[in-house]
Amino acid sequence: MSHAHCPDCHGLLQAEDKTFHCANCQQDFSQRINCDVCGEEVETLKACGAVDYFCNHCQSLKSKSKVVRSYHKLSQ
Ligand SMILES: [Zn+2]
Ligand SMILES: [Zn+2]
Known part of the structure; x- marks a missing residue:
């Protein structure tokens, strides 16, 4: 299982309820999954x-x- 990385700072993203949080730059991200x-x-x-x-x-x-x-x- 690969970890998700922040597109801004490449910090590790932590999965929260429906979003992903970067502890490094304190931003929240949504995940999109495409074909x-x-x-x-x-x-x-x-x-x-x-x-x-x-x-x-x-x-x-x-x-x-x-x-x-x-x-x-x-x-x-
Ligand atoms: Zn970040
Ligand atoms: Zn397709």
Whole structure:
């Protein structure tokens, strides 16, 4: 499992409820998960503790190693 890094300062992001917090620069970020093939945002499917992703555009199931994650600053 790879850790998420702050896009601003490259500090380690800590997962909070629905957001990610950078203790280094004290900013909060939202996570976006996109398809590795078409770049569309994917749907998160949770079942039995496992998480999979579904791309409505490609009509295919994605494992968590396939999707692309990015972090975006929350506006306050
Ligand atoms: Zn930071
Ligand atoms: Zn796709």
